Amino acid sequence: MAKAKKLDKKELKQPDAFQSKGEKALDHVVQNKKRYLTYIAAFLGLVILVQVGFAFRDYRNGKVSTAFSDAMKVVDAEVIEDKTQAAEAKEMTFESEEAKNLAITTQLGEFINKHADSRFATLARMHVGNAFFALKRYDKALENYETFLKDGDFAQFRFMALNNIAQCQENQGNTDQAIATYKKIIDESKTDLWKDQSFYALGVLYKKQGNNDESIKWFDKLVEKYPESGLKTKADKFLAVLRGPEPEKKAEEKAAEPEAADEKKGEGN
DSSP: OOOOOOOOOHHHHHHHHHHHHHHHHHHHHHTHHHHHHHHHOOOOHHHHHHHHHHHHHHHHHHHHHHHHHHHHHHHHHHHHHHHHHHOOOOSSSSSHHHHHHHHHHHHHHHHHHHHHTTTHHHHHHHHHHHHHHHHHOOHHHHHHHHHHHHHOOOOOHHHHHHHHHHHHHHHHTTTTHHHHHHHHHHHHHHSSTTTTHHHHHHHHHHTTTHHHHHHHHHHHHHHOOOOTTTTTHHHHHHHHHHOOOOOOOOOOOOHHHHHHHHHHHHHHH
């Protein structure tokens, strides 16, 4: 086995290589102490700023959420025409639907202006659109519904907004636009929700245009695909009117029916 090499006195007096490197690094830090302290301070400052930013965001979101909740009280308010009952009510009330809808457009409109960049403002636009629709201000209703769809990602309300847009277009007399919107709902929706209403609306709109063939086609689709729909009865009535009564059978045809029935019985035996 090889013996370990002994260090002579000269070698022992030489500085250790690792110790020399460590001393050099320490000297570098000491000599550049100000620069390193500046770097550390800047990093800590950045961390603090990020934390303050998150805290402010959470605080702001909390304040906006509270403000939205307060603004929504006008949507949840009751309509009580009797002034005595209204005075006794603990919550906000209105004497008419018109007064309530006007208040919604005003109060939620102010909230939207103040918090325009928040998701709550986008959601508020849906309610403002509904209020304008009830007030028959279809231009303003359309404006809010379209902004809601453009700025928001509330998928659960998308087809409701599209349905409301189609109704606005219909009420404005823009039948072709309304038809296109209802077809968009049918094409894009992955569920049956809103589809039966769209089929029915298309049947009605085509009838208004005098296009009875298209009208019958959409009513037939409703009856066939959604037999449990509450709109089926109305669709059946439209179909009865559009198709008219069945032509009366001739006397010879009526006389032939019993004979045909007898022949079938005979074949069966």
